[in-house]
Every structure is written in C-alpha cells, then in structure tokens.
Amino acid sequence: MSSTITPATHRASFAIGGEPTAKNVVDLLTESFVEGEAAIAAFERPDGVWDITVHFADAPDQTAIRELVGLAAGDNVAQSIIFDTVEAMDWVKAALADLVPVPAGRFTVHGQHDRARVPPNKLGIEIEAALAFGTGHHGTTRGCLLLLDQVLKAWYPRRVLDLGTGTGVLAIAAAKALRRAVLASDIDAASVRVARDNVRLNQTADLVQVIRATGFAAPQFAARSPFDLVLANVLANPLRQLAGPMARHLAPSALVILSGLLTSQTAGVIAAYRARGLVPLRHIRIDGWSSLLLRNAG
Secondary structure, three states, X not given: OOOOEEOOEEEEEEEEOOHHHHHHHHHHHHHHOOOOOEEEEEEEOOOOOEEEEEEEOOOOOHHHHHHHHHHHHOHHHHHOOEEEEEOOEEHHHHHHHHOOOEEEOOEEEEOHHHHHHOOOOOEEEEOOOXXXXXXXXXHHHHHHHHHHHHHHOOOOOOOEEEEXXXXXXXXXXXXXXXXXXXEEEEXXXXXXXXXXXXXXXXXXXXXXXEEEOOOOOOHHHHHHOOEEEEEEEOOHHXXXXXXXXXXXXXXXXXXXXXXXXXXXXXXXXXXXXXXXXXXXXXXXEEXXXXXXXXXEOO
C-alpha cells in the first residue's frame, strides 16, 4: 500500500468578497500552472466571502503570485496574501478524523471506514474520505437529502435529474431510494469522473447515468424529459439563470429541490422560479445555507 503521508507543502491563502472575482482569480491561477505544480481550492463562507488556498509542491515566487492575483482582484487582495508552509502529515488520517457519518432522514453519508456504522434501516451512501465537499457534511447537501427524504415519503417520481451533481451524492440517494433511472450532469469534467466513480462504488451504475453538460444543452435532457423531480445543488447565480430552461423540462406538478444558496440569496432565487410558474413549498436552513422545495404549478 502506498504511503498517505505527504511531504511539507507551501501555501498561499487569501480572501475575496465576491463570487465573480473569486472565479476570475481561480481561473487565472489554474491557467498559470501546469498540472501537479499547484492545487487550488475556493470555498464560499456563509457571509459571502470566498476563501482561496493554493498549495505548491515547491516554494512559489511570491512576487509573481501577488502579480497574478492583482491582475484579477486588485492590489489590496494581492497584498493580503499570506504565504506559509504546511508541515508533513497523513492527510487521509486527518480527513478520517473529521469525516463522521452524517444522517439525513433515511440516508446516511459515510466514508469507507464507517461502513459498519450505517444503521440497517438506513440507505448508506459511501463517498471517498478525500472528497470532503459533497459528502453530506456541507449544509446544502444535507438540506437536499432531508428534502428528498420528505418528498419520497409521499411520492414516487419516475424521471429524475440531478443537475450539477458534484460527487454524485444526490443522484445516488435518489437511485437507491427509488430503484429508478437517474440522469446526473455536471459542467466540470473532474466532477463527472468523481461522480461516476462514486456511482460504481455505491453499486448504482445500472441506474445512474452521469454526463458532462452545460445547462440543459445536452441531447440527453430532451430524451429523458419532462422530469418529475429535479435536484440542483449549485450556486445562486446559476440557479437564477437556469430557471427558464429548467421550467421547460419539467412535467406538470413536478417537484424541484434547489440548494447552494446563502439564506440572504433565497428571495431572489424564489422570485426567478415564481416567474416561471414554480411555487415554494418548504425551506430548510442549515449553517447559514438554504435548501428549497418548489412545485411546478403549470
């Protein structure tokens, strides 16, 4: 077995107060390094500020990094970058220490090390320990699973879509609960690979089809629609932009579960979907994030 202990790495950390600027910075940094030189992570906090961390295998040129960030975010952000060194550690062991099973209604999201801890009356969804985002530990994923559990207590949708599937958690949950085919899509090629791996790991490859697609452009959407249930755990701006295309792919009385929203963003998203004939039914708030259940009234 290969060692999971990584050598010391070099790190650059900073914060940005808006999603468009954060995306521009991440895109610029990604384009500036060849594969293996740097690993970039960006996460939005409940207050809307984005934390960006870049890990380098070798000590970076700090002046060059500040110049790159300054191009996309301005000198103030560039000068706020903190450079430090992360000592060698066993990352898998560290991840396992925090990645405890997460219950959400009938579902339990867990890592491989906790298979035996899934109660016999629950549906286990196993996700690799290294994939912390999308494992149920984030408020948006758990909110979606709780709403899905509530929906399935009274309804049995036939055509299900998981839009922006990420690690595939929601698609796997729907497939396990319904034993029906689920279409899952993501704009990101890496996410599609991860989702396909998790689908196989959870023995739902015969039910879940994972595709790479932007919005509703792929032919699979037309072939599989109209959808009775759509799960979309993405971000507020994409959700608002998808309201029209999504409504055109919904069956009458279809249900839609939306998440990836800060509570302050909820009203704007609800308004976008109301304009397309969807009415809100339920609203779950977890750790500053909101998850919504809506019904197609058309």
